[in-house]
Amino acid sequence: MSNDIENEYFSDGITEEIINALTKINGLKVIARTSSFALKGKNIDVREIGKQLGVVTILEGSVRKSVNKVRITAQLIDTVDGTHFWSKNFDSQLNDIFELQDEVSLLIANEIRNNFGYFEIQEHLVKNSTTNVDAYELFLKGRSLQLQWTPESLKKAITYYDNAISKDINYAKAYYANLQCYGLLVTWGYMPQEEGMEKAITNFLKAKALDTQLPEYPLSFVGRSFWGEWDFKSAYHYINEVLAINPNHIDGLEAMAELFLAHGFFKEALVYADKLLEVDPLSANNHYTYANIHYYKRDFETALHHISRAINLRPDFDLAYHKKALCLISLNRKEELTNTFKNNPLWEKIHLLFDCVNSGRNELPQDVLASFTDKPLERNQITLFELFILANTRYTALAFDILRSYIDQKRGQILNYKFEPLLKPLQTNKEFFTLNVSNLSYDDITLPVSGKETSKVILNEQEQSQLKEELLSYFDHDKPFLDPQLSLNTVAEALHTSPNKLSYLINEVMGMNFNEFVNKKRLTHFKSIALLPENENITLLGLAYDSGFNSKSVFNNFFKKNEKTTPSSWLKANKR
Incomplete structure (x- = not known):
């Protein structure tokens, strides 16, 4: 929010830093940059956003930068009913920007934990770069x-x-x-x-x-070993190092999906493709990756669905258009292919490939054939239409020689050649599957364990019992819940314990989140003072505020959820 629209890069950078910081917390699902930014500046109902992203909470905010000062506003919103859980303004000098990002990220993480459940939060989430x-x-x-x-x-x-x-x-x-x-x-x-x-x-x-x-350190080895050298065993090792630093690292997840795809480990590739769509569901690239796996599985309908999704998300995605053409050719859908690509600059090649695959065309004009033989010298082709055309005509020997040259060059476009449906005619050559022999075998890989991870025990039974007794005693005698700004950290400090231990006790042992625990105490207090004769002239909302609630909607929703009636109806029933 600035008079200088060029400062938008700064707001985007801050947002990405906070996303990356929150991603470091194990057990916290955070939607990645691409999908989050896809909704930036759009007036979309929070319920629809929650549905599109598969989340129950939205972090919404703004950045205002002026000379050497910066203000960040942030608020957490429930996507079910639009309730604002928490909001806060942060002001700082620009030279303290990393400390500010760390403060914002930690407070956001704590508020999410207060409302939803236990996870450990590190002491710091943002490092000065x-x-x-x-x-x-x-x-x-x-x-x-x-x-x-x-x-x-x-x-x-x-x-x-x-x-x-x-x-x-x-x-x-x-x-x-x-x-x-x-x-x-x-x-x-x-x-x-x-x-x-x-x-x-x-x-x-x-x-x-x-x-x-x-994570950029092991990732730099991935690019060289995977795409540059086709040293797949080393690439697998480095990708695992990336994901060990950040299990939701988009580039790491994508690289693992592509590595498994190149080996025909389709089921394993889909594990990582599913994860990509979970953390970044509005990414055109992720839908392309998902479609690509199904294309090589020869499930062209599913591939076409996700390719169409990728194009809707990014209309200038040339590679996705090319894959759509290959799907339609493989499905023999000439009318749809024509309607979609007749004005495409590559239409002549696309149409020719369709005829070769589906109409039995076996010959090529000499000038076309001559132009195709020059293509192996060009390295910036996106899709190898010429090779596919040659492979589906009588020129399979020429196609095989070109394929061999591509593999010798270790060109990324041909990485999945063993499973390419349009190269099937070349598979009759006994050398086809040995043009490249990978040093990675199925026995070398290990998939992540599926399902929810079991929380590690950070309090033994004796510690649990002692801390629970201290917590309940503190709330009964000191009534800290009357403070509307009460936080988990404040309570932990009063009990001389760590926030992580206290959160574990309330969530994992007592079976509720921190805010639920506190609001139950507030509700009990409200019910006791609402029936006192001296409070007859005080409004119910006033009594709710006196009990520590700081929001009318939070009070009403919590009361109805627990008492199955409205505050006013409850009061009438209990005054009789």
Whole structure:
């Protein structure tokens, strides 16, 4: 919220930092950046947002930046009935931005725990990545450009990251970000490989010397081992390291899904694809990944459904359009294919491939054939239509030679060649399945244990009994629930215990969340004072506030839930 619309990058950066901070808490489901940002600035009912994202609580807020000051507002909203659980304003100097992000994240996490259930919260959730605010702002500008994922935006992002590094030569995240940008530009064919790899390695070595605790560190090895060298066993090891640091890391989950897909471990790939859609359901890329697995399983209908979803989410997603064309060709749907792609620049190739696959076309004009043989020299093709056409005509020998050259080049576009439906005619060649032999076997992999993790016991039975007795005694004698701002941390401090232990006791042992425990005490107090003759002239809401409730809606909803009637009806019935 600023007069300078260019400051939006700053708000987006703060939001992403808070998302990443909350993601560090085991047991807390946090929707990822892409899906959260898909709803930014849109006037959508909270119930619909909850339905789209599969969540029961929304964190809504704003950032206001002015010169060297920043204000963050945040509020937690129930997606079922729109109740505001909590809201707060935070003001700070810009040079304290990391401390502010940590404070906001911790308070949000505590409020979620107060309302829903037990999970451990670390002492700090946000780590200072730089001490230079100018460098941080330059990094956020670069990040906003990088996330546009175009060759032009990646090159501009590198400029901002370089400028950030010039302000702070120890800015590890900026070096890692440069590494990713250079790697993508080389992979996509928009930068000479030797030049791009040299710059990528330079940034990696500097980043490695500064910080190897970030998930970007093992992730940098994933790009090289998986896509660069096809060393799948090493890639599996590094992806696991990424997910050990952050089990919901989008790039890590996607890489594991793609790694399993490349080996035909479809069931295992879907475990990670499902997780991708759980934490980032409005990501076009995640729906593409899910569709891709079903395409190679030859479940073209399911693939088509998710591809269409990906295109709806991102209408400029060329790769998704190409996959849709391949699905429609595989399903022999000529009319739908024509209506969808007749104005596409690749229509001639798409139409030709359809005829070769479904209409028995076996010959190609010499000029077309000649143009196809030049394609293996180009590295920036998105979809290999020429190879698929050749494979489905009488030119299978030529197609096989081109396929071999692609594999020798270790081109990402052909990684899943063994399961590509449109290369089935080439499988009669006895060398097809041995063109590349992976060093990763099914016996090497281990899937995460499904189901809810059992909470570890942090209080033995004797400690549980003692702390419970102290808690109940404290509430009976001191009545801290009369304070409308009472928090778990305040109670823990009064009882000389840790918030994690107290939360464990209330949630796991006593079977309720902190706010439920406190509001039960408030409700009991309300019922006792509401029947006193001296309080006849005080409104029910006034008595609710006197009992520690700080919201009319919270009081009414909690009363009805527990007493199965309204406060006024209860009062009439009990005064008789």
